[in-house]
Structures are given as C-alpha cells and as structure tokens.
Amino acid sequence: MSLKQSLVAAMVGALAACSTPVSQAPATPVPTPREAPAGASGSAPPAAPAPAGPPIEREAARWQPVSWRELPGWQADAPLHAWPALLASCARPAPGWAAACASAKALASPDDARVRAWLDATLAPYRVTAHDGTAQGLITGYFEPLVAASRLRSKRYAHALYAPPHELAQHKPWYTRAEIGSLPVARAALAGREIAWVADPLDALLLQVQGSGRLLLTEPDGRKQTVRLAYAGHNDQPYRSVGRWLVERGAFTLEQASWPAIKAWARANPQRVGEMLNANPRYVFFREQPLPDPAVGPLGAQGVPLTPGRSIAVDPRAVPYGTPVWLDTTEPEAWSATPPPARALQRLVIAQDTGSAITGAVRADYFWGWAEGAEERAGRMKQPLRMWVLWPKA
Incomplete structure (x- = not known):
C-alpha cells in the first residue's frame, strides 16, 4: 500500500476536506480560485500550432498533443532536479516505457542541458483535459509528518497507533472510530496491537490522513530512534473530513480551512475534540518500518520512494504511474482578506x-x-491547476 493508499489527498484536502497521500481522503470540492494559475491567462508564450495526430484517450482523461511552447515556464525549470525521481520510476516502468527508461538509464553525466535534450528527443507533450474538454482542475499537497511518540503508554502519551486487528479482513466494514473508542469488543480486538503512543489525538489523526509518517520514538530503556509508519489498512468505513465538519458548524469558511486552522480550533475547544474526531468514521492502521536512510522518502503507490517537490499523486486512470507531468499552478499562501499576488509553481514532476x-x-x-x-x-x-504529460514518442 502506498503512502496515499489509505485515505490520501492533501492535508488541507483531506483534513479540511476540504483532500490525503498516499492514502486517505474523500473527494475534494474544487474551491473558487482567487486567481487563475500562472500561465492560465496569458503568461505562457503563444503556442505554436498543435502537432498533428489524434488525442490519446484514457479512462478518466483525454491527452491532446501540443507543442513544447504551450508549457508555461518550461524553459525556466531545472529538469535535472526531477531526474532522480524519473529514474526511480524506471525501476518499475509503465507499459510503453521500456525503451525510454533504458535510454534514460544510459544517459551519461546528466545535467540540465542533457536532461532537457533527452526529454525533447524522447518524449512528446500532451495537454491533460477531462473528456468534456475541461483543462483546469485542482492541486492539493501532502507531506510525511514527524511525530514524537513513546513505546509505552503514559499520562502524557495516551493515544495509540495500532497495527491492523487480526480479524480486519474478515469483518468489513470494521468498527467506526467512535465504536473503537467505546465498544469493549473493539477495544479487545486491538489489545496488544499498539505500535506506539502519541501525546495528541490530532497527531494520530494527522498520521492517518497522510497515510504514513515518521515517529521520533522513545523506547522503554530511554533510547530514541526514528522509525517510519507505513499504511497497513483501514476499517472500510466512509471518510468524512473533520475540516468540512468544522466548516459546516461555522468554525471557519471553506477558504480559510487548513490544518493550522483545525489545530487552532482544537486548542480553543478541547472539550469538543472527541466529537470532531468521531465525525470521521474511518480509522487507519499502520505497520512499523525501519528508517535506515532518513533522506529516502516513503513509498508511493508505484512502489518507489517519493521525492519532495518532484513527486505527485494522481488518478492512475488519467495518468499512469511513472509519467512525467508538467504542472502549472501557484504556491500556497496563508489566507488573507487581501491575498498577495500568487507565485507561479511551474515544474516537472x-x-x-x-x-x-x-x-x-x-x-x-x-x-x-x-x-x-x-x-x-x-x-x-488548494490551488487551481493545469497539467501536461510527457509520453514516449511513437
């Protein structure tokens, strides 16, 4: 299971429901953008006539062949920064990628110029749209949390992170989050399945929404180590965003919804935190993994480590795993009544x-x-998005 295969979408996405990775969230409503993404309203140079050839039809998308000139900001990115992620995907190449991956692995002394030349010679760009022609969508974000934890329960560390109960596969759906906290039969099924304990129930929720994370773990002998929690399943209950629950109760607007806003509300309303958490019936279970190299990211759904700033989660019905994607969006900004001009985020991922x-x-x-x-x-x-895929030439 990938970093996102439990509930994933983005933190705000998932928690604000406003979306988790690998792993855990419900469908996210597209907010009304304050500003179109960079390049969406004239910042890109005039595109040359689109290359001849039919579009490629995917189950959930249409790819329209275009000129490289259509990709806004294409010449400004440093494609070498995406090269390690591309080579990682070539360890498990998608159908149609065998020759391109062999060529990529053979590229000697890659630098920005050589990588750009390889991309131009080997791949062709396609604009991604829905089948109805819609070319603008939504991008959210996710990350790998680092949470302090203890192997032993204490007054401070009182909230458990569990491995899956033995009966999980035979009992679907399993108990809801509220039932896990209240029913003796559910508590008995989880007895002895504790991996570690955290101090804040929102830390546990954060790990569940993101689908994986790192624990700075204190062992019974006082030794500290950092381990990774990987997604291991969920209770097969529907996901309900706590962010949406708060929006519906007037805690803040959808535009203001974010993980920081959720944490601020919880600090101000500690007596209602349990009620908020139980609004989401879904409960995620984990497995512990060693972390021999802290510089290596968690595994994504493709089965290769994720690269910060150069890996994305997609709908594989629209974009196959391992596909290079050009993003045209903006960087996230703190909410403000008078937001500053958005900064372009245009890069190869x-x-x-x-x-x-x-x-x-x-x-x-x-x-x-x-x-x-x-x-x-x-x-x-939680930004508006346009995207292009790069696919091996026929």
Missing part, C-alpha cells in the same frame, strides 16, 4: 502515488516531503 481523494483528469496531490515547513505548505495548498 513524476506521477508516483495516488489517493482516494485524487480522482479525475486534472487533479494532483503535491508531495512536500518532511522538512520544516512541509506541513504548513501542504496544509494550505
């Missing part, structure tokens, strides 16, 4: 993940990684 909220043709979830600031940016990302 690789489709390597998916999530239950990531559905449709022009839909992506952008992996921000695990460094400082990733949570904030992922939590606020």
Whole structure:
C-alpha cells in the first residue's frame, strides 16, 4: 500500500476536506480560485500550432498533443532536479516505457542541458483535459509528518497507533472510530496491537490522513530512534473530513480551512475534540518500518520512494504511474482578506502515488516531503491547476 493508499489527498484536502497521500481522503470540492494559475491567462508564450495526430484517450482523461511552447515556464525549470525521481520510476516502468527508461538509464553525466535534450528527443507533450474538454482542475499537497511518540503508554502519551486487528479482513466494514473508542469488543480486538503512543489525538489523526509518517520514538530503556509508519489498512468505513465538519458548524469558511486552522480550533475547544474526531468514521492502521536512510522518502503507490517537490499523486486512470507531468499552478499562501499576488509553481514532476481523494483528469496531490515547513505548505495548498504529460514518442 502506498503512502496515499489509505485515505490520501492533501492535508488541507483531506483534513479540511476540504483532500490525503498516499492514502486517505474523500473527494475534494474544487474551491473558487482567487486567481487563475500562472500561465492560465496569458503568461505562457503563444503556442505554436498543435502537432498533428489524434488525442490519446484514457479512462478518466483525454491527452491532446501540443507543442513544447504551450508549457508555461518550461524553459525556466531545472529538469535535472526531477531526474532522480524519473529514474526511480524506471525501476518499475509503465507499459510503453521500456525503451525510454533504458535510454534514460544510459544517459551519461546528466545535467540540465542533457536532461532537457533527452526529454525533447524522447518524449512528446500532451495537454491533460477531462473528456468534456475541461483543462483546469485542482492541486492539493501532502507531506510525511514527524511525530514524537513513546513505546509505552503514559499520562502524557495516551493515544495509540495500532497495527491492523487480526480479524480486519474478515469483518468489513470494521468498527467506526467512535465504536473503537467505546465498544469493549473493539477495544479487545486491538489489545496488544499498539505500535506506539502519541501525546495528541490530532497527531494520530494527522498520521492517518497522510497515510504514513515518521515517529521520533522513545523506547522503554530511554533510547530514541526514528522509525517510519507505513499504511497497513483501514476499517472500510466512509471518510468524512473533520475540516468540512468544522466548516459546516461555522468554525471557519471553506477558504480559510487548513490544518493550522483545525489545530487552532482544537486548542480553543478541547472539550469538543472527541466529537470532531468521531465525525470521521474511518480509522487507519499502520505497520512499523525501519528508517535506515532518513533522506529516502516513503513509498508511493508505484512502489518507489517519493521525492519532495518532484513527486505527485494522481488518478492512475488519467495518468499512469511513472509519467512525467508538467504542472502549472501557484504556491500556497496563508489566507488573507487581501491575498498577495500568487507565485507561479511551474515544474516537472513524476506521477508516483495516488489517493482516494485524487480522482479525475486534472487533479494532483503535491508531495512536500518532511522538512520544516512541509506541513504548513501542504496544509494550505488548494490551488487551481493545469497539467501536461510527457509520453514516449511513437
């Protein structure tokens, strides 16, 4: 199971329901954009006539062949930064990619110029649209959380992260989140399945919505180590966004909805946190994995490690795993009554993940990684999007 294959969409997406990765969220409503994405209203140079040839029809998208000149900002990106992610995907190439991947692996001394030349010689660009021709969609963001945890329960660390109960596969749907917290039979099924304990129930929810994460874990002997939690299943209950639940109760507007806003509400209303959490019946289970190299990202749905800033989650019915994708969107900004001009986010990324909220043709979830600031940016990302795929030439 991928980083996003539990509930995924974006943090704001998933939590604000406003979408999780690999892994965990419901379909996300597209907000009314404050500003069109960079390049969507004239910032791209005039496109040359589209190349001859029919569009490629996918189950959930149509790819229209275009000129490289149509890709806004194409010449400004440093494609070498996406090269490691592309090579990682070539470890598990999509159908039609065998020759292109062999050529990529053979490229000597890659730099920006050589990579750009390889892309131009090997791949062709296609504009992604829905079957009805809609070319604008939504991008959200996700990240890999780092949460302090303890192997032992204590007054401080009182909220468990569980491995799947043994009966999970035979009992579908399994108990809801509220039932897990209240029914003796559900509690008994989870006895002894605790992986670790966290101090804040919102930390547990964060890990569940993102689908995976890192734990800074204190062992019983006081030793500390960092481990990874990977998605291992859920209770087969419907996902309900706590962000949407709060919006419906007037805590904030949909435009203001974000993970920071959810945390601020919880701090101000501690007596209602349980009620908020139980509004989401879905409950996610994990498995523990070692983390020998902290620089390596979690596995996405393609089965290869994700690269911060260069991996996205997509609907694989629209874009196959391993496909290079050109994004035309904007960077997330903190909500303001008078938002500043949006900064363009135009870059080459690789489709390597998916999530239950990531559905449709022009839909992506952008992996921000695990460094400082990733949570904030992922939590606020909910931008209009245009996208192009790069596919091996016939």
